[in-house]
Amino acid sequence: MTLDRTTPADPAGSQLPQGWALVIDDHPLFCDALKLTLKSVANFAEVATAACMDDAIKCLEDRPPPALVLLDLNLPDVNGLDGLMHLKRHTKNSPVIIVSSMTDNSIINGAIVAGASGYVPKHSHRSVLKEAILHIADGGIYKPAGFVQGDAPDSNAQSVSRLSSLTNQQARILDLICEGKLNKQIAYDLSIAETTVKAHVTAIMHKLGVQSRTQAVLVVQEVKFSGALPGSG
DSSP: OBBOSOOOOOOOTOOOOOOOEEEOOOOOOHHHHHHHHHHSSEEEEEEEEEESHHHHHHHEEEOOOEEEEEESSOOOOOOHHHHHHHHHHTTTOOOOEEEEEOOOOOHHHHHHHTTOOOEETTBBHHHHHHHHHHHHHTOOOOOOOTOOOSSSSOOOOOHHHHHSOOOOOHHHHHHHHHTTOOOHHHHHHHHHHHHHEEEEEEEEHHTTTTTSSSHHHHHHHHHHHHHHSSSOO
């Protein structure tokens, strides 16, 4: 992100969020640049950083939800928008801005559908990030200049939206289903009753709009291998 030396005046009535913010990016120099940028354009008392999703989740423990999260899609321990959906399950209502070098319309749309409050390309100036923060603070969803919303609905948007609706426990169970584990094995791994697993599986299939475990796995695979969820490599 380019650190320009000027920022536009705040729109009338707009208020910058306060509290603490979290930057998640595995490139140390860029992570530090985003931290400095946030401190210069907003009123955050603290800006924490994490280099991977596991570190980010640990950073969220035993503290109030962050006022803002900046997230890179390419992290070493998550696959594309999987990281965003996983993060949203832990941050609840905290706004998440994707800061990424990928600017394809389908990826931006997928991020918004998966729960991102905004999308800022990495080549943007500092003023763009401030504009995005203010826009989100006013209740909007920030989309970058040049983004074109297609007339036809994205073929994966519905599946991404449904996957995003899963609770954290349901997502963990779906991951284990995708690994080929049976309800008994899942119950053992998660230290819960098998009847509880069955109830979660039923809820998962209902949310995904499928009739079987195999169909649920196919939904995950189709989304992972589409443009909506690019690989982290």
